[in-house]
Amino acid sequence: MVFKRLLGSLGVGGPTVDTVLDLGPALPGGTLSGQVHLKGGNADFDIDLITLELVARVEAEHEDGENEGGVVFERFTVGGGFRLGEGEYRSVPFRISLPWESPVTELHGQPLGIVLGVRTELAVAGAKDKGDLDPLAIGPLPAQEAILEALGQLGFGFRSADLEFGHIGGTGQQLPFYQEIELTPAPPYAHRLNELEVTFLAHPGGLEVVLEADKRGGMFTAGHDALTRFTVPHGAAEDWNTLVDGWIRQLVERRASYDAHASYGHGDPYAGHGHDAHHSHDDHHGTHHRSGPGMGTAVAAGAAGLAVGVVGGIVAAEVVDEVGDFFDDEDEDEDEDEGED
Incomplete structure (x- = not known):
């Protein structure tokens, strides 16, 4: 799943970002590769940094029970330091090394219910925006x-x-x-x-x-x-x-x-x-x-x-819903942050 987001901090007419991961599950301690596709807006913009964050949905137990939330467990700078012209298309390839303790999300092609994502953040003209979030699949060593x-x-x-x-x-x-x-x-x-x-x-x-x-x-x-x-x-x-x-x-x-x-x-x-x-x-x-x-x-x-x-498709459906909810929640949080700004 990939999708594009307008950089909210720059308003209508800003550049858009679309991160595409290479096909197939990665491995703990292995390499994750792909492309960050950028499209210029209605003016020239200076792209200061392109950062990828690895995000996981994690449960935390406490005295009153437990809750879930997104945890960023690694960050990589994969590009930046260039000007993106008006309407210009540019692709930035990347190869990053995953942490050895990266969770396994699937076994023999079947999802285990673990939700991981790769979030793209752009620093443009002094402003930062979390522009793209994609699910991450990791297989076992x-x-x-x-x-x-x-x-x-x-x-x-x-x-x-x-x-x-x-x-x-x-x-x-x-x-x-x-x-x-x-x-x-x-x-x-x-x-x-x-x-x-x-x-x-x-x-x-x-x-x-x-x-x-x-x-x-x-x-x-x-x-x-x-x-x-x-x-x-x-x-x-x-x-x-x-x-x-x-x-x-x-x-x-x-x-x-x-x-x-x-x-x-x-x-x-x-x-x-x-x-x-x-x-x-x-x-x-x-x-x-x-x-x-x-x-x-x-x-x-x-x-x-x-x-x-998969028994009756129940497990697969629950996993898909969980992934969708995770990304929907992230989008809503970003929209609220933009509204407050």
Whole structure:
């Protein structure tokens, strides 16, 4: 989806901008390329800077509940320093490097419900205007895809995905938010877990994998979450299924050990260990937060592991609506800002 906006700060007759991203999903840590198309207005204008912002819709939890909002997580200057003549057409190509922790928005071509955008800002004649906003698609790195495939082969199913504002302690997280991919438990673990949450924190040397197990609460005990962290290189493993199954078993065993210690008043026996991660923004206490589009919708996992299937078109429709709402909200905010000016 691309569209043009008149530079509101310059009034009627100003230049217009239309940013077009190259086809296909980008990869975390990879290159995003495209063209910024400019059309001159009814006079000459000095284009000082062309800036691209990467924007994400992020959930933030607080004492009164939670809310959602747009977070700019990277900015790039891709051009500027020229005069755009009256009615002149000019294209400015760009190639930018995405952050390694960029969230994954799709798997095997199916959207996960994560909303990202690329927003174009022009600085023209001393005024700034956010002129164009386009959805951004990001696919998984090979190791991320292999881990999700292994989880699917082990019987875990996709439930939903979202972006959470905050930092996971004990990790090398760089962005101000992290992605959670929520999975239904595999049958062997269904009596032990409500769900499994997977967070990928990629970096040039490899991948941190944070697993969170939401334990079922009993009649006299509340459910609790357990977090643990594993690291893998970007290269292929010999047997991903065996590796990932070992992670799950270790996570469940740690959860059981935690419960045994907690029942005797010893607290968390793993606090402070190097491979245990903790949410520094807020701990989960039995109840779990809303998780974006697709929440509560059963999504089938087929022969391709966690390749997301669409049940009755419901998930796809919700994702499309979410994307549309995000961009509509951004436009309304910009219009209000222009009206105040």
